[in-house]
Amino acid sequence: NAGVTQTPKFQVLKTGQSMTLQCAQDMNHNSMYWYRQDPGMGLRLIYYSASEGTTDKGEVPNGYNVSRLNKREFSLRLESAAPSQTSVYFCASRGQGANYGYTFGSGTRLTVV
Amino acid sequence: AQTVTQSQPEMSVQEAETVTLSCTYDTSENNYYLFWYKQPPSRQMILVIRQEAYKQQNATENRFSVNFQKAAKSFSLKISDSQLGDTAMYFCSLVTQGGSEKLVFGKGTKLTVNP
Numbered sequence: 001n002a003g004v005t006q007t008p009k010f011q012v013l014k015t016g017q018s019m020t021l022q023c024a025q026d027m028n029h030n031s032m033y034w035y036r037q038d039p040g041m042g043l044r045l046i047y048y049s050a051s052e053g054t055t056d057k058g059e060v061p062n063g064y065n066v067s068r069l070n071k072r073e074f075s076l077r078l079e080s081a082a083p084s085q086t087s088v089y090f091c092a093s094r095g096q097g098a099n100y101g102y103t104f105g106s107g108t109r110l111t112v113v
Numbered sequence: 114a115q116t117v118t119q120s121q122p123e124m125s126v127q128e129a130e131t132v133t134l135s136c137t138y139d140t141s142e143n144n145y146y147l148f149w150y151k152q153p154p155s156r157q158m159i160l161v162i163r164q165e166a167y168k169q170q171n172a173t174e175n176r177f178s179v180n181f182q183k184a185a186k187s188f189s190l191k192i193s194d195s196q197l198g199d200t201a202m203y204f205c206s207l208v209t210q211g212g213s214e215k216l217v218f219g220k221g222t223k224l225t226v227n228p
Contacts, residue, residue: 040220
């Protein structure tokens with residue numbers, strides 16, 4: 001099925017470990033986004049990519065890096081995980097024009113111990 | 114900067130009844146879109162309904178409708194004939210046209226439909 005695929009779905013890390021969350025979309029969307037969801041906080045934007053080759057910081061970028069590998073893929077990297085990064089992470093993509101709406105992946109539940 | 118406020122952290126409703134979820138927003142832009150997303154326990158984000166700011170007519174999707182008051186910057190969601198499957202977190206969100214078009218979310222309302 002067409003959509004946004006995130007891997008892994010669950011992950012437990014020790015403090016200081018690194019990992020990369022993968023995201024791929026097959027809808028030929030230009031824009032891709034990484035959000036984190038914490039209880040009582042809604043979804044907050046970490047980084048986004050308006051087009052292949054460009055990335056920009058969102059509301060909460062500290063502790064993260066991203067790579068827009070090609071039009072399909074947008075990865076999120078935690079270089080040195082901290083307990084404050086325990087969260088559910090969502091990748092999303094969007095077609096041309098705001099009316100196209102956003103398509104979300106199924107999320108990654110990350111726990112840092 | 115755009116902001117979205119949902120003032121009801123939790124709500125409950127009896128099955129078959131009607132419930133309204135509130136949302137207010139702030140933006141200085143004239144062209145924007147508003148959305149309601151549903152997040153059931155499965156965690157998947159599901160688009161419920163969208164409203165274009167330039168349209169005066171309120172959007173409807175089956176049992177879901179909105180009351181869009183542009184001057185008051187209010188965008189409430191009405192769910193009619195509530196069903197058990199409507200139990201979920203509901204997020205109000207806003208995106209402005211032009212630029213990076215980042216989607217901004219409210220903090221969510223947890224809706225429970227009781228049998």
